[in-house]
Amino acid sequence: MDEIPELTNEFISNLSKRNANEPEFLQAVFEVTEDILPFIEQNPEFKKYKILECMAEPERAILFRVPWINDKGEIEINRGYRIQMNSAIGPYKGGLRFHPSVNISILKFLAFEQVLKNSLTSLPMGGAKGGSDFDPKGKSDTEIMKFCQSFMTELSNHIGPNTDVPAGDIGVGGREIGYMFGQYRRLKREFTGVLTGKGMEFGGSLIRPEATGYGLVYFVEEMLQQKGDSLAGKKIVVSGSGNVAQYAIEKCIEHGATVLTASDSDGYIYDPAGIDKEKLAFIFELKNERRGRIKEYADRYGCEYVEGKKPWNIDCDVALPCATQNELDEEGALELVSNGCLIVGEGANMPSTPGAITVFQQNKVLYAPGKAANAGGVAVSGLEMSQNSMRYSWTKKEVDTKLKEIMKNIHKTCVKYGRQSDGFIDYKKGANIGGFVKVANAMLAQGLV
Numbered sequence: 103m104d105e106i107p108e109l110t111n112e113f114i115s116n117l118s119k120r121n122a123n124e125p126e127f128l129q130a131v132f133e134v135t136e137d138i139l140p141f142i143e144q145n146p147e148f149k150k151y152k153i154l155e156c157m158a159e160p161e162r163a164i165l166f167r168v169p170w171i172n173d174k175g176e177i178e179i180n181r182g183y184r185i186q187m188n189s190a191i192g193p194y195k196g197g198l199r200f201h202p203s204v205n206i207s208i209l210k211f212l213a214f215e216q217v218l219k220n221s222l223t224s225l226p227m228g229g230a231k232g233g234s235d236f237d238p239k240g241k242s243d244t245e246i247m248k249f250c251q252s253f254m255t256e257l258s259n260h261i262g263p264n265t266d267v268p269a270g271d272i273g274v275g276g277r278e279i280g281y282m283f284g285q286y287r288r289l290k291r292e293f294t295g296v297l298t299g300k301g302m303e304f305g306g307s308l309i310r311p312e313a314t315g316y317g318l319v320y321f322v323e324e325m326l327q328q329k330g331d332s333l334a335g336k337k338i339v340v341s342g343s344g345n346v347a348q349y350a351i352e353k354c355i356e357h358g359a360t361v362l363t364a365s366d367s368d369g370y371i372y373d374p375a376g377i378d379k380e381k382l383a384f385i386f387e388l389k390n391e392r393r394g395r396i397k398e399y400a401d402r403y404g405c406e407y408v409e410g411k412k413p414w415n416i417d418c419d420v421a422l423p424c425a426t427q428n429e430l431d432e433e434g435a436l437e438l439v440s441n442g443c444l445i446v447g448e449g450a451n452m453p454s455t456p457g458a459i460t461v462f463q464q465n466k467v468l469y470a471p472g473k474a475a476n477a478g479g480v481a482v483s484g485l486e487m488s489q490n491s492m493r494y495s496w497t498k499k500e501v502d503t504k505l506k507e508i509m510k511n512i513h514k515t516c517v518k519y520g521r522q523s524d525g526f527i528d529y530k531k532g533a534n535i536g537g538f539v540k541v542a543n544a545m546l547a548q549g550l551v
């Protein structure tokens with residue numbers, strides 16, 4: 103065991119040198135390392151074949167120019183990416199993000215997390231992530247279409263139904279997937295399941311839009327049941343008001359919980375009466391059709407709007423960060439703890455900073471990392487791939503039942519690898535080791551490739 107810190111230091115210092123300008127990527131790998139390295143020590147084959155070192159290096163990183171013409175007739179140039187991280191257990195799979203903050207560090211962190219997440223689902227999917235620094239905010243439909251077509255013109259050379267199957271993420275929803283699918287079909291002259299999150303009319307799966315938010319709530323319900331409790335009557339704080347947040351809120355309401363907050367990048371609303379079904383319908387319309395700001399919710403329902411802040415100071419039992427990475431810092435975590443928060447379930451990818459995670463662990467808050475808690479989205483994407491291959495569609499109930507089963511199994515895996523001697527479940531450790539084992543074994547079996 104003495105060797106562990108040394109090995110950790112060597113691994114970390116090499117990784118830091120190689121990826122010096124990639125803070126988010128380093129953060130994601132280090133978060134996994136502290137759980138994985140002791141496990142690797144017990145399995146010397148993984149150490150001998152440098153499996154973790156291999157996993158921290160993308161199989162391929164593609165960077166390309168995306169030129170397009172805006173509504174004023176001006177030329178715009180964006181940068182496109184696809185990070186194909188690991189395909190040891192299946193074709194690359196992972197979302198596309200369109201947001202001005204997108205860069206190689208953010209996409210490598212997301213791709214690295216995706217590898218472990220996809221493994222946890224138990225479906226045969228490798229991990230990837232991609233996107234562009236294109237900002238969809240304020241763009242017309244025509245501009246979005248032109249951008250998506252240009253982006254796909256290059257991306258189409260690198261993906262395929264058995265190679266790499268992208269999906270949505272921040273800034274990429276049904277509309278963008280539709281435009282990209284159309285362009286792929288036109289370029290390749292074939293109708294294949296090359297993207298997931300497609301419209302129902304052209305190969306989409308029922309429950310895919312709902313899957314990440316629903317899956318998150320199914321996972322949190324499992325965590326509570328493990329403690330002999332349930333979501334009914336619980337006070338929930340949610341950040342974000344996009345795809346993941348919307349369906350997490352919907353499922354919390356169905357479970358009889360009270361959702362007190364929602365947010366966007368400008369601020370959050372606090373509704374002590376709870377977001378009910380009618381108010382949620384307003385959020386759907388506001389965000390998905392009018393693409394407006396969350397402040398309008400406060401104006402309409404006469405509740406508080408707090409500009410430029412996150413909702414972590416609100417008294418709650420469960421916190422569901424569903425917006426973006428590093429949105430929940432140490433200070434926010436301390437506020438949650440002092441207000442009696444029992445569970446943090448990550449709908450977003452890496453929303454908690456390392457400082458926040460330490461606070462949760464020190465205070466025995468049950469902390470479910472995104473790679474486990476938000477895996478429902480990619481799981482149903484995997485089910486969409488299966489349906490496309492079979493040229494068949496399952497019913498809503500069939501997909502939802504499979505999603506529930508997958509989330510239950512991920513929870514079981516986390517408990518298996520994360521149970522501590524005092525009975526406390528370390529979900530982070532459980533998810534990291536549980537996700538790692540399958541990929542590592544597949545990599546060992548396939549040799550040095």
Ligand code: NDP
Binds near residue numbers: 479
């Ligand atoms: P959306 O684009 O639908 O919504 C994103 C939400 O987060 C919006 O409310 C947005 O506000 C807010 N947001 C984005 N960036 C920031 C920021 N820098 N600071 C504060 N708020 C921000 O994305 P999704 O709901 O699809 O994704 C949310 C998170 O969930 C991401 O971390 C994503 O990687 C993760 N995820 C998504 C999955 C999916 O299936 N969609 C699957 C698994 C994980 P605004 O409108 O102001 O930008």
